[in-house]
Amino acid sequence: METEPRASTATAHVLDALVHVIARDGLEAASIDGLAAELDVTVAELTTHFPSKDELLQAAMDHIIAGFRRRFEAMEAATPSVRDRFEQMCMALACVTDDGREAAIVWLWFAAKSTSNDAFAKNYQGAWKRLEERLEKVVAEIYPELHAGSESALLLATLDGIALARASEPPRMPPNRAAYLVENVLRRLDDRSLGAERYND
Numbered sequence: 001m002e003t004e005p006r007a008s009t010a011t012a013h014v015l016d017a018l019v020h021v022i023a024r025d026g027l028e029a030a031s032i033d034g035l036a037a038e039l040d041v042t043v044a045e046l047t048t049h050f051p052s053k054d055e056l057l058q059a060a061m062d063h064i065i066a067g068f069r070r071r072f073e074a075m076e077a078a079t080p081s082v083r084d085r086f087e088q089m090c091m092a093l094a095c096v097t098d099d100g101r102e103a104a105i106v107w108l109w110f111a112a113k114s115t116s117n118d119a120f121a122k123n124y125q126g127a128w129k130r131l132e133e134r135l136e137k138v139v140a141e142i143y144p145e146l147h148a149g150s151e152s153a154l155l156l157a158t159l160d161g162i163a164l165a166r167a168s169e170p171p172r173m174p175p176n177r178a179a180y181l182v183e184n185v186l187r188r189l190d191d192r193s194l195g196a197e198r199y200n201d
Contacts, residue, residue: 104167
């Protein structure tokens with residue numbers, strides 16, 4: 001993903017609170033007035049940084065994207081194996097953990113908003129394009145015998161579906177089932193790679 005400027009501590013605190021409000025109460029609850037009450041600050045304090053609700057929501061989307069980017073960078077620094085990093089990245093994108101579920105819920109609300117707001121849609125689509133490009137580079141590195149573009153598009157669609165189920169159907173998609181599905185998807189990718197190697201030989 002492209003590098004987004006890291007929010008100041010105070011701004012990050014506001015955006016963390018906003019993400020929590022959206023996950024708990026939905027997008028309609030994400031008003032400047034409601035957030036001011038949640039944080040026990042004045043509306044004037046918030047509008048200094050976010051003059052409108054749309055700007056506040058755009059900032060929240062950027063905040064979540066930047067959070068994913070930082071997680072990926074931390075994985076790269078802490079995990080020597082490219083394959084292990086790839087699996088961790090896929091688990092994060094599928095929002096397997098309970099703390100990741102909050103991000104999945106908010107991202108689902110953002111997806112809905114992008115269908116009716118052109119500026120929001122442009123930001124949302126740009127984020128997914130950059131993410132798919134990142135996945136494509138990793139897939140090309142691990143599986144050079146496969147078509148990285150097609151595989152990364154299929155993989156991202158699958159992970160997105162799991163994250164959607166984590167957000168909307170937690171009883172049907174608990175963390176252990178989500179993790180199993182991600183592992184299964186990656187195992188099939190390994191199998192296709194092995195099959196392609198044998199065919200090419």
